[in-house]
Amino acid sequence: MMMNKSEFVYAIYIRTTPEQLWSALTSTDFMKQYWFGMHFQTDWKTGSSWRLVFADGRIADTGEIVEVDPPRRLVLKWRNDFRPELKSEGYARCTIDLEPMAGAVKLTITHVMDCAESKFIAAVANGWPRILSNLKSLLETGEILLKMPEAVG
Amino acid sequence: MKDENDKVFKALADSSRRLLLDRLYAGNGQTLTELCEDLDMTRQAVSQHLEVLEAANLITTVWRGREKFHYLNPVPLQEIYERWIKKFERPRLSALHKLKKRLEGDDDE
Numbered sequence: 001m002m003m004n005k006s007e008f009v010y011a012i013y014i015r016t017t018p019e020q021l022w023s024a025l026t027s028t029d030f031m032k033q034y035w036f037g038m039h040f041q042t043d044w045k046t047g048s049s050w051r052l053v054f055a056d057g058r059i060a061d062t063g064e065i066v067e068v069d070p071p072r073r074l075v076l077k078w079r080n081d082f083r084p085e086l087k088s089e090g091y092a093r094c095t096i097d098l099e100p101m102a103g104a105v106k107l108t109i110t111h112v113m114d115c116a117e118s119k120f121i122a123a124v125a126n127g128w129p130r131i132l133s134n135l136k137s138l139l140e141t142g143e144i145l146l147k148m149p150e151a152v153g
Numbered sequence: 154m155k156d157e158n159d160k161v162f163k164a165l166a167d168s169s170r171r172l173l174l175d176r177l178y179a180g181n182g183q184t185l186t187e188l189c190e191d192l193d194m195t196r197q198a199v200s201q202h203l204e205v206l207e208a209a210n211l212i213t214t215v216w217r218g219r220e221k222f223h224y225l226n227p228v229p230l231q232e233i234y235e236r237w238i239k240k241f242e243r244p245r246l247s248a249l250h251k252l253k254k255r256l257e258g259d260d261d262e
Contacts, residue, residue: 008181009215009226010213011213011228013157013210129227130231132231133232136232
């Protein structure tokens with residue numbers, strides 16, 4: 001076990017092509033449909049900065065594009081921007097890998113922070129499964145299962 | 154889709170495999186040797202259970218040098234949650250919401 005870092009590795013198989021999946025990951029309008037209204041603002045070039053923006057325009061997260069290799073690999077430096085206790089942990093690294101399989105693409109998300117018990121990693125670890133599940137549903141059926149997170153009480 | 158869910162349910166229908174998932178939840182990114190510690194299972198049995206879990210996409214693996222690390226992958230569980238559980242929860246959540254409003258003296262329900 002790596003105690004000096006926090007990380008997760010999530011994978012999902014989506015019946016689509018690497019090109020379509022890449023486009024879904026990087027196009028603003030498509031992203032808004034499965035990322036709970038949020039979207040990335042960036043030119044997707046190596047070394048460029050990026051911002052993840054809420055539907056109402058507030059900034060959720062920011063970072064830098066470390067590597068872009070369409071339609072195979074995207075590496076991002078990633079920092080939370082709206083929760084001080086997460087922002088103070090600094091930058092995490094997110095690697096997104098696309099591997100074509102028979103009739104599908106394996107999408108792997110690896111998120112790593114160089115500290116034990118990272119609160120940021122715990123927070124994104126919770127969010128990614130819903131986003132990935134929405135993305136799969138949207139690409140395979142054209143619909144999403146889960147709309148906005150439901151506020152109760 | 155049907156096939157994928159079958160694999161997930163079958164993989165979960167075994168207490169040893171659920172135990173391995175619990176151990177990965179407690180400590181993500183473990184080698185086979187680490188996962189075998191303090192378990193009443195042979196290394197080979199653990200290895201076979203891990204293969205079933207990986208085929209169901211409930212764990213992901215990463216090679217670093219000559220070591221293979223295992224990670225918990227909750228994404229298939231999320232899909233099952235959305236398909237099989239969430240829809241049954243909605244009426245209950247709505248009932249709780251009404252109860253809270255009533256108890257807190259909010260009259261507009």
